[in-house]
Amino acid sequence: MKQLEILGTRIDPASLQDCLETIKNTILLGQQLRIVTANPELIYKAEHDANLLAVINSAGLVVPDGVGVVWAARKLGLPVKERVTGIDLTAGILRESNRHGWRVFLLGAKPGITEKVIRQQSLRYPGIALACHHGFFTQAEEPEVIRQIRHFAPDILLVGLGAPKQEYWNHEHAGLAKVSMGIGGSFDVLSGEVKRAPGVFRESGLEWLYRLISEPGRIKRQVVLPLYLLRVLKQKYFPESDK
Structure with missing residues (x-):
């Protein structure tokens, strides 16, 4: 698969189905895969943080998370x-996971959120073995969290600690599962605590706008978007100036 680089961050131009096939093959072969979902905020931050950039680019799969990444790639x-x-x-x-009987561990969000996700998803997908722990654990409590994950022996570890903390965490704790992935605030959506954008917003690439309207506090994070846009244009039209 040909790779693309946006502001130094490697992007694998894989479709959703490509990603699921890669995950399935990884588990079937008993291998390991670390996945990063790279959105514009993370890419922009990584351009200014060499350690973060190295962590992202060392992942087995870096997917284009967001319309801003697709726009930049094109x-x-x-x-x-x-x-x-x-x-x-x-x-x-x-x-x-329901189809293949995979074991999935959910790590992250506030206490009670992942338990709610498990209750809902177990009804929908009874073929999955699920376990969880919230993301508000201290450094002193971390060894016990890791022990719980190892004891459960998950095929897949979904980590919702927020970016870039979750990217660092998965990188530092390789081997806890065959597949590990940082998923940001997805647990809040899956639990129903946060409502996802209606289809019309998602299909038009304006999910970010809906989230900004419904969560005004995100404005502090999204101020980097115009800076990201300018940096991408600079990479395209003035690539030599960055060398």
Whole structure:
């Protein structure tokens, strides 16, 4: 698969189905795969943080999470098949886990959220073995969290600690599952605590706008978007100036 680089971050132009096939093959072969869902905020941050950039680029799969990443890829000359959001990939993983009987551990969110996700998803997908722990654990409590994950022996570890903390965590704790992925706030959506954008917003690439309207506090995070846009245009039209 040909790779694309956006502001130094490697992007694999995989479709949602490509990702699910890669995950399935990884589990069937008993291998390991770390997945990063790269959105514009994470890419922009990584450009200014060499350690984060190295963590992202060392992952086995870095997917284009968001319309801004798809736009940048096409602007830079390598059209990607589609955007692969963390929530859509998580939903696909749960469907495939039900089909194949995979074991899935959920780590993250506030206390009670992942338990709610398990109750709901177990009704929908009775073929999945699920376990969880919230994301508000201290450094002193972390060894016990890791012990619980190892004891459960998950095929897939979904980590919702927020970016880039979840990317660092998965990188530092390789081997806890065959497949590990940072999923941001997806647990809040799956639990129903946060409502996902209506289809019309998602289909038009304006899910970010809906989330900004419904969560005004996100404005502090999204101020980087115009800066990201300018940096992508600079990479396209003035690539030598960055060298």
